[in-house]
Amino acid sequence: MPKKIRLGILGGGGDSLIGILHRVAAQINDNYELVGAVFSSNFEKNKAFAQALNMPLERIYEDFKMFVEEEMKLPESERIRVCAVLTPNYLHHQMALELFEKGFHVICEKPLTTSLEKAKALQKAHKKAGTVFALTHTYTGYPMVRQMREMIKSGALGKIHKVDVVYYQGWVNTVIHDEDKRSSVWRLDPEKAGISSCMGDIGVHAFNMLEYTTGLKVKSVLSDFNFLYQDNTMDLDGTVLIRLGDYAKGVVRASQIATGEENGLAISIYGEKAAFRWEQEKPNFLYLLSDSLPTQVYKPGHTYNSELSLDGTKLPAGHPEGIFDAMANIYKGVAKAVRGQKYNDGEFPTMLDGVRGMNFIEATVASHRGGNVWVDLE
Amino acid sequence: MPKKIRLGILGGGGDSLIGILHRVAAQINDNYELVGAVFSSNFEKNKAFAQALNMPLERIYEDFKMFVEEEMKLPESERIRVCAVLTPNYLHHQMALELFEKGFHVICEKPLTTSLEKAKALQKAHKKAGTVFALTHTYTGYPMVRQMREMIKSGALGKIHKVDVVYYQGWVNTVIHDEDKRSSVWRLDPEKAGISSCMGDIGVHAFNMLEYTTGLKVKSVLSDFNFLYQDNTMDLDGTVLIRLGDYAKGVVRASQIATGEENGLAISIYGEKAAFRWEQEKPNFLYLLSDSLPTQVYKPGHTYNSELSLDGTKLPAGHPEGIFDAMANIYKGVAKAVRGQKYNDGEFPTMLDGVRGMNFIEATVASHRGGNVWVDLE
Amino acid sequence: MPKKIRLGILGGGGDSLIGILHRVAAQINDNYELVGAVFSSNFEKNKAFAQALNMPLERIYEDFKMFVEEEMKLPESERIRVCAVLTPNYLHHQMALELFEKGFHVICEKPLTTSLEKAKALQKAHKKAGTVFALTHTYTGYPMVRQMREMIKSGALGKIHKVDVVYYQGWVNTVIHDEDKRSSVWRLDPEKAGISSCMGDIGVHAFNMLEYTTGLKVKSVLSDFNFLYQDNTMDLDGTVLIRLGDYAKGVVRASQIATGEENGLAISIYGEKAAFRWEQEKPNFLYLLSDSLPTQVYKPGHTYNSELSLDGTKLPAGHPEGIFDAMANIYKGVAKAVRGQKYNDGEFPTMLDGVRGMNFIEATVASHRGGNVWVDLE
Amino acid sequence: MPKKIRLGILGGGGDSLIGILHRVAAQINDNYELVGAVFSSNFEKNKAFAQALNMPLERIYEDFKMFVEEEMKLPESERIRVCAVLTPNYLHHQMALELFEKGFHVICEKPLTTSLEKAKALQKAHKKAGTVFALTHTYTGYPMVRQMREMIKSGALGKIHKVDVVYYQGWVNTVIHDEDKRSSVWRLDPEKAGISSCMGDIGVHAFNMLEYTTGLKVKSVLSDFNFLYQDNTMDLDGTVLIRLGDYAKGVVRASQIATGEENGLAISIYGEKAAFRWEQEKPNFLYLLSDSLPTQVYKPGHTYNSELSLDGTKLPAGHPEGIFDAMANIYKGVAKAVRGQKYNDGEFPTMLDGVRGMNFIEATVASHRGGNVWVDLE
Structure with a gap:
């Protein structure tokens, strides 16, 4: 055991x-x-x-x-x-x-x-x-990313001819335009962060996503970076042309100055038979596009998913996995209460909520049974 | 401590x-x-x-x-x-x-x-x-639900005149049309599940969401249920007219036979100044509607959120909290490997992925530095 | 002819x-x-x-x-x-x-x-x-509404057991809270608008949509309205419980005080085999939900659509029909210019745009042909 | 006159x-x-x-x-x-x-x-x-495209540092993999279509959109195309690195082999203060992103829009302009009927629909007035 x-x-x-x-x-x-x-x-x-x-x-x-x-x-x-x-x-x-x-x-x-x-x-x-x-490479743990990989492996897209991956964030925009601020960010210091900021931190995720899902290997790259200011030596933004062999090409886009973007990792994979589209900010929705059929939306937890995808799903369909956190927040509030710490009204549902709930259930049943009449709650 | x-x-x-x-x-x-x-x-x-x-x-x-x-x-x-x-x-x-x-x-x-x-x-x-x-009532733990509550409390919507809550699932549709199947589901057995299936299980969540977010109390209800078959005594679907006082009215809709719906809890709250819209299946997006201004989309983790909301957020903006699960899936794969259990290729990123990543980063830097030339990966 | x-x-x-x-x-x-x-x-x-x-x-x-x-x-x-x-x-x-x-x-x-x-x-x-x-009833002219009707007629949903239609607008919210304003709106004057404001103006569209798409007839209704103020005699908001026979039930929701809503007509139709969802504000997307298969997204102009739907589509897939208006706006700008009226820069693309476009095309071709080198535009 | x-x-x-x-x-x-x-x-x-x-x-x-x-x-x-x-x-x-x-x-x-x-x-x-x-360049006629242009002109984004435009279609995928088919498509014949297929037909739209909305001029480009087959001499897909001066960079992506894409023109523009995002397939939604504020969703027809945008809107907010087409479809059906041509049931709403509608309105009013009782329709 x-x-x-x-x-x-x-x-x-x-x-x-x-x-x-x-x-x-x-x-x-x-x-x-x-x-x-x-x-x-x-x-x-x-x-x-x-x-x-x-x-x-x-x-x-x-x-x-x-x-x-x-x-x-x-x-x-x-x-x-x-x-x-x-x-x-x-x-x-x-x-x-x-x-x-x-x-x-x-x-x-x-x-x-x-x-x-x-x-x-x-x-x-x-x-x-x-x-x-x-x-x-955390993002490869999402059930729908795994589903992409497995379906591609089993030929759902046919031969792939184009891949487009993007990872856009905006946080560097909040520091880069001030000379003092930008010189004090460790990610923009090559001593601490290595030869690359944008590619090293997030471009590499996009790259990994590309190879993970497609099973293809990138053969060569051509890139162009943006540094914005002369006293900044680290890439903040870059576009990378990708060759995956003689046939397939692609592009990896990454940015830390894409103002207002939060964690915009997304991938589109185009094959002869069909295509996939997936976005990290809405990770439970996987789109299968076709030239001749309605787009299909795959979601986690359904039996139509692959074993690898299902192994990564713990909840019934329709529960964003963030529900763990919603529940965790309630446990957190209770912990404060148990420890006698200050907590806000609204941190966890109380006995009163339970009584109200029962009142509601009984009232709705009584209304229906009474011939759809109005029933007051206490 | x-x-x-x-x-x-x-x-x-x-x-x-x-x-x-x-x-x-x-x-x-x-x-x-x-x-x-x-x-x-x-x-x-x-x-x-x-x-x-x-x-x-x-x-x-x-x-x-x-x-x-x-x-x-x-x-x-x-x-x-x-x-x-x-x-x-x-x-x-x-x-x-x-x-x-x-x-x-x-x-x-x-x-x-x-x-x-x-x-x-x-x-x-x-x-x-x-x-x-x-x-x-787990759903009240979502950061954006808490944000609704706090903003309503501080008057963002003005006086509320209408509330519309829905909780639609479809799973009973898969068993109800077969007489044998439906008689063997515990939720449809009043001995085990009480006087109500749909209202008792999910309608009550919708009701709680209504009272939690608005701070209002439901005064009376009028409901109509659907049982579909005569030998079924439990409500599978119901619409509940709601009165919240002399001024505000509302509706709670709940169903277990809303074919293809997964966990469709959603709420709209309309006040004199503005309105909120939120859906459980995309829990990180909270919409503030107005008659005269662009719709605003609130997301977790930003400093513009209330204390109660921020207390329930552990990650930077743009990370769906389900990312814990993505990471957990990787840890799960590693556990299998450590224990010598069978696991699939693709359950966790390997050393090779790390080497490839470094190769990518260095190649993109070399390409840019070389004047945007093609650089091969190994 | x-x-x-x-x-x-x-x-x-x-x-x-x-x-x-x-x-x-x-x-x-x-x-x-x-x-x-x-x-x-x-x-x-x-x-x-x-x-x-x-x-x-x-x-x-x-x-x-x-x-x-x-x-x-x-x-x-x-x-x-x-x-x-x-x-x-x-x-x-x-x-x-x-x-x-x-x-x-x-x-x-x-x-x-x-x-x-x-x-x-x-x-x-x-x-x-x-x-x-x-x-x-203009909304029945949308290609995807027609597609719903035809697919339901041919059995795509199986026997229908639930229908949910909504038509929410917010415009009355901007006048109703001021006693002078509300007394001067013709829609709120029963002499001019008849016995009903909300049901008469938009509830009836929702009703028509229900009967048009499902082919079912509403047998009886139970409704609750909201008037908000005692000196207002016209319904501003209402929820209508619907019975479509012994088996199927439904709900029609309509509001003119759903703050911030624009023209929110939407319908969900649930049958034993599958369900449809459609929204007027994104009229080119029709969702077919199922308990066991990925959701399918139907769009206009594809050969998989019915004859009735295709007869109502004039453009290739992917062109929102609003593109007519985009083009019309350009023609409008030209008309101003031809008539010597004042017009703004940006009302129609000019010769310069054409020259720039050719410059771009030739430059991209030259860059690729030259081995992916930088090529300046003039 | x-x-x-x-x-x-x-x-x-x-x-x-x-x-x-x-x-x-x-x-x-x-x-x-x-x-x-x-x-x-x-x-x-x-x-x-x-x-x-x-x-x-x-x-x-x-x-x-x-x-x-x-x-x-x-x-x-x-x-x-x-x-x-x-x-x-x-x-x-x-x-x-x-x-x-x-x-x-x-x-x-x-x-x-x-x-x-x-x-x-x-x-x-x-x-x-x-x-x-x-x-x-039809797409510049959309009200929300004009709104982008005007807001950028008045400084809403601050100094722009990055632009990302895409125009993806999939239609060439349906012909390119068959040698006979591809040799008979006029767009792939340089005699008829000029030096470029993908850039000439749609890349140029993306380019125009970039210059139209930003007011910036592209200074130089570096492009990479994909032709897929050796006997095909026309570009089917290309990524173009863009330089807009010393400070701002960008990328134009265009494809005719992006399987399953319909008319995927979209633009993101990132400035120091804020960013815009707009998609042609949902042309009525314009997103204004910020690092510190909720995302704002602009829609046509509101008074908060610029004069240039409002001049291009003919309908109240919430009506997709495609509604002209919905109405046109009804007129089309009537024309068939007037001319004695064959038409389908469902092409236009009939007298019976009108009678049913009145029946519905009166029944809902009677139900509410009667104290929320069930009222049958005829």
Whole structure:
């Protein structure tokens, strides 16, 4: 019988998006147990964060070195088995190398590292280690993305001749036009973020989506970037012409200055028989276009979906998976109340809501039974 | 410093939607620790399910009676503090009464119980107990639902004169037209589901949404139901005329035979100054309509939202909260791999994806730097 | 070989929506020629309006009586054959009776007249006359509405058990809350508008849509209206419970105080096999829902559509029919220029746009041919 | 007082989209009167088509030469003033030159001609002639496109840094994969269609939309095309990198092999302060995006729109302009009936619909007045 897998997290402290995303995701299918971490390079912050997560401090380590040393002293039956590497990009390489060597499984945030050369070194080390490695191109986990992949694999589109992927965000627009602001953003500092801002952070997601869904490999690229200001050395926006072989072509568009765009990842894939269209901001709707038939809208959880897609759906059709969060918000309010903390009216439905509900149900039944008459609620 | 709150679950075993929803939600904000349960009235199934969740069996109890007795023997510092009641509707009443009496906090699935009379008895007992009680009208946890409530409270719509709420599902259509099938569905058996199927299960959500968002109270109702077949005694569909006082009127529509509808909960609220429109299947989009200005689209996570709404948002704007699930699917695939179980290609991005990504980033940079020339990927 | 049909118009002068709608519609398929009219009861306004339409004044008559008398003096080969009756509702009855008697074909705006009794008298007179009569429930002319009708007729939905139609507008909200304003609106004056404002003006469209698409007949209704203020005697909003026989039920919702709604006519039809959903504000998208298959989106102009639908489509798929208006706007700008009237830059594309376009085409070709190099435009 | 402007049409016979578009557009605002034409180079077809349009044959000319000669013989007060040139691209040049010389105003289909050189010759001739010339980039006539232009002009977006325009169609996919089919399509024959298929036909629309809305000029382009098959010499798909100066960049994407796409013209314009998004297939919705405020949805006909936009709107808000076509379909059905031609049930609403409508209105009023009781329809 499977026990929970012991998980360690490196990085992802504070209110980073990535941190909460990995912690929640690790819990959702009841597979992992978070037992140790180095959330921050600042030990005080590290411990404080662990406490905020209600974690015991025994396995909250001072740094990565100690993390590895101490865990290796534990018997294998207690040792962390999977490490999630959520640190800045430039640290991925050394950490993953060390973790491979010691036999840990690794879940690593993208991009893999800061250069192709280092990436290949990692690839080699991983091959030698033989442990599990996963790179969190999160968007490939959506049920309808998986459905695209499986249907393409089984020929639903025919031979593909064109792919168009876009990933537009607008957040850099809020800092780039002020010289002081833009010089203080770490993503725009090549020391910290590597050779690329826009391509490195989000263009690579679009690229991965393209190869993941189509099963095709990009053969060559031609790109044009925009930097807007001369004192800015990092790409903020770029269009990449794509060749997928002699036949198929495509385009990858990415931007961090697409004003007002939030997280606009979308893909269109055109084949001889049909086409797919999918948008990350409405992830439960997958469109199958055809020249001669009505467009079909695929949604998660239906039996018409592939096994891979269904394996990634936990709820009946029509429940946006964000419903977990709606429920979580109610639990959050209750936790405040239980702990005697201040909370707002409206954070969770109360006894009164329950009484009102029963009143409503009985009144509607009485109205219908009475011959469609008006019935007052109390 | 807050510790995790000890949680017990009653019901919700097997693959019930409600079970997974509560377990995941309880984990999302790092507030709860699931320590005990009676997942099923069948003890073997109960234990097997706990094991599937990787829970220790010590506090997996044979039945509700033993759950309460054994927990009460524990010192308060170890005892379960919050109980989630996910059992069939007719059991809510007795369980909640007992839990109130013993001082447990209670999170209870809707509807509260099976009659207004019992609901009031619960209300009384709860008042006496003074513990926390929450009814899981989950949809009120959505950030944009909370935003509606807060903006209405602060006068954004002016005086409200009309409310229109709908909750349409289609699933009963798949069983109702076959006499054998329909007689074997528990929701259509008044013994098990109470006096109402459609109103009791989903109409009550629509009603709650109406009162939650508007702050208004329904004064009287006039309803008409559809049963379709004479041997079916449970409402499958109903329209309810609503009076909210002398001025405002409304309508609640609910159906379980709205063929092809999935989970179509939606609300429109019309006031003298403006109106709101929101749909559960696209929960991140809230529309503010006006007679004289462009429609405004509110989305979660922006600073223009109310405190109550922002408190329920964990991610930057543009991330559908379902992204947790996308990430969870990747963790799920890794768990299979770590455990040596069979998994499909495509369940998580691999080292190769990381290498390809670096290759892409470097190639696009090289292309741009080279004067927009074609650069091959390896 | 068919000649154009001589058309006369009664009412519809000034900037009435109805007037322009009929005139344009009459021209679109090259079938009609507008030769005579009484646009207004004020003869000066009548003539001025005719001149504004560039019509000769010979057959612009002083009133309806003269219209009929003078036209009847003309030989049949010159006489108006079809009369469009666009006058206020209370005039429809007498005009149509007279026109039937004299052998004219009649196109009449809805509602037919001001009471069921008068409606039946008209029905009788029409039967006797044997001429063509059409009531302009315009929305039934949309290609996708026709497609619904035809597919339902051929069994695509199976037996229908539920229908939900809505027609929400918000314009009365802008006048109703001011006592002076509301007392001066003709639609809220029962003398002028008949017994009903909301049902009479738009509820009846929703009703017609229901019967047109489903082929079912409404058997009985139960309604509730809202008047908002005691000194207002006309319904502004209403919900109507519908029975379509022993089996199927439905609801018609209509409102003129649905703040911010523009022309929100929509219909959902649920049958045992499938369901339809259609919205007037996005008239080219027809959704076919199913419990077990992906939703299908039907659009105009495709060969998969019925003959009736295709007969109503003049353009290739993907051209919203509003494109006629886009082109008309360009022609309008040219007319201003030709007549030496003032017009704005941007009213029509100029020679310079043409030169730029050629420049663009040649430059893109040169860039590609040159091996994807940058090519400047002039 | 303005009279209708005499219009002549060259080309556009048969069932060409372009023909009907120009004829209808010319009628919509009551400005033009179609008096002469050469619809086809085949005189018999030409005359037959004119008859089908119910036009007298006196000014249906054998060819362009005769068209000009005969019209010039007429006194100016009868002569055609505006000529619409809808012939194949390669004929535009000679016709427009001749028409300019003789003093006609010209409305010409795009692209202007077949080479930049010829375009400039035309430009020169036009300047000399001093008549009105309009190129029908139809999409610039949409009210919301005009609204974009005016708001950008008045600074709503701030300085623009990125533009993304797309025009995707799929129709070539249905012919290109069959060697025989593709060799017989005139658009893929450089003799007939010029140097470019995809860019020449639709890319140029996207380009024009970019310059029209932004007021910016494209400085240089870098393009990559796809031809799919070696025996095909015409571009079917292309991506064009755009530079608009030192600061702003952009991309134009166009395709005729985007399987299942119908007429997918769309534009996004990103400025420092805000951004616009608009799609041709839903032309009444214009989105204004911002980093810090809710998205605003502009729609036609509201007073918040610019004068240029409002000048192009004929109907109240909420009426898709395609409603003209819905009404036109009803008039078409009536014409069939009047002429004694076969027509289908459902082509226009009948007397019975009118009687039913009155019955419905009276019944709903009676139900409400009777205290919300059921009232039967007859």
